[in-house]
Amino acid sequence: MGGRTSGQGKIGFAAVWAIAVGGMVGGGIFSTLGVVISHAGKWAAVSFVIGGLIAYATGHSLAALTVDKDEPGGIYSFLRDTGRKRIARTSAWVLLTGYVLTSAVYAFTFGAYVGNVLGGPAWLPPAMASGAILAMTVLNLRGAGQATGVEIGIVVVKLLILAGLAGLGLSQFEAAKLEISAQPGLLGIVIGAASVFMAYEGFELLAYDYEEMEDRKALMGRIMPWAIGSAALIYVLVALAVPMLTGTKTVIEDGEIALANAGQAALGTPGLIAVTLAAALSTVSAINATLFSSARLAKEVAQDGDLPDRFAASNSQGAPSAAVLLIAVPALVLAVIGGLSGLVSAASLVFLTVFGVLNLLAWREGVGKRWITLPGALGSFAALGVLALDLAGLV
Known part of the structure; x- marks a missing residue:
């Protein structure tokens, strides 16, 4: 996801693609496959396609709005700049809630995978989840950002592991x-597509890195199909392949560690370790990037007077410390006490709402x-x- 260490040069296509794909594949597919299969059954891959189409439309809207204004931002600044200040304020709170939920999902997934491979008592996974958030919180409070070279490396490693797993299954x-x-x-x-839509969250934070892109208007305009298409392709392949290795019933029962068990079924202990490594790298990177970008969103909102002033302040390292803690603390609590399915569904509700408004705004403004x-708006x-x-038990 977004954010980059200061002092580096402009970021090109590969780095922007890695940031977007890294955000989307930051933990979603590792923890949500059983959720979508339980809803969609043999059509789980179709659910990911539907989610991908909504994400593509949203990416198109986001790119069009960003290029039209030719400045970094997101739905909050778009709404604010068009005079919709009350809706903008609400969107900021909703979006920050979404980032809390996704950070909790990433941490929960990290704890589940690492705890599974290490074995041990029941308290180990939540302890590992807490440790991941605490470590990334400290990193962000020290003013560290996202190094694009590291991000590219992480994305390549996890996609190669996921592609290998998909190839073995298929x-x-x-x-x-x-x-x-x-x-x-x-x-x-449709319920399957909606319930795991948070797996496509992440590309929207490219809007915050807009000024740091090489040939920014052209790059922002063409990156979305490549990034979202890459994520959708790997999701579809994994959804088709993993049940071949362990059986569909087992994928549902294994829940958040379904891919680790599929790796073990395919290649034994090396497969288990490889998939766990991919999950750990993905989730830690996603937590770090989410804290980095969402804290800066909170700082911007506070500077506009829509959050308390203390969230606009930076510490001696130049980091928006109160804003980082605004995301990290509730995320840590939810990672420990929240159930995976509930966290995923809640995050999906948030981002379907935000993305629906974003598509509607692009349509109303006549861009794209x-x-x-x-x-895109109607689908969202x-x-x-x-x-x-579905969550209310009415369908």
């Missing part, structure tokens, strides 16, 4: 293995292609409605 592909006992219909596919922005709000009804 080499044994049998459609019958995707079946579950109570096969859902079309509504289940309306045949993309309007379906439709998925939001279905997920809300």
Whole structure:
């Protein structure tokens, strides 16, 4: 996700792609595959495609709004600059809530994978989750940012591991293995797409790095299909491949460590370690980047008077310390006490809401292609409605 160590040169296509893909594949696929399969059954891959299409439309809207204004920002600044100050303030609170939830999911996933490979008592995974957030909080309080070279390396490693896992699974592909006992219909596919939509969260923070891009208007305009398409492709391949290695029922039962067990089924202990390494790198990197960018969003909102003044202050290292803690503390609590499915669904609700508004704003402002922005808004709000009804037990 967004953010970059100061003092470096302009970032090019590879670094921008890595930041976006690293944000989206920052933990979502490692923890949510069982969730989407439990809803969509053999059509889980289709759920990821639907989510990817909504994300693509949103990325198109975000890029169009950013290029049109030719300045860094996001939905908060877009709404503020168009005179919608009350909605802007609300969007900031909603978005910060979403970043708290996603940080909690990343930490929960880190704890689950590392705790699983180490073994030990039941308190170990939440302890590891807490440790991940605390370590990244200290890093951010010291003023460290995101080094793009490190980000590219992490993304390449985890994508290679996931691609290898997908290749091993697809080499044994049998459609019958995707079946579950109570096969859902079309509504289940939509619920699956909506319930794990947080897996596509992350690309939107590119708007904060806009001024640091080489040939920023051109790059911002063309990066979204590549980045979102890359994430969607790996999600689809993994959704089709992992059930081939362990069985669909086992993927659902294994929950947050389903990919680790698939790696072990494919290659034994080396496979288990490789997938755990990918999950650990992904989640720690995503926590760090989320804290980096969301704290700076909180600082901007505070400077505009829409958050208390203390969140605009920086410490001696130049870091917005109160803003970092605003995200880190509740994320740590939720990572320890929250259930994975609830955290994922809540985060998906938040980002479907934010992305729906972003698409609608692009359509209202007449930027981008309306045949993309309007379906993006309708798709976001439709998925939001279905997920809300599902969580209320009404569908």
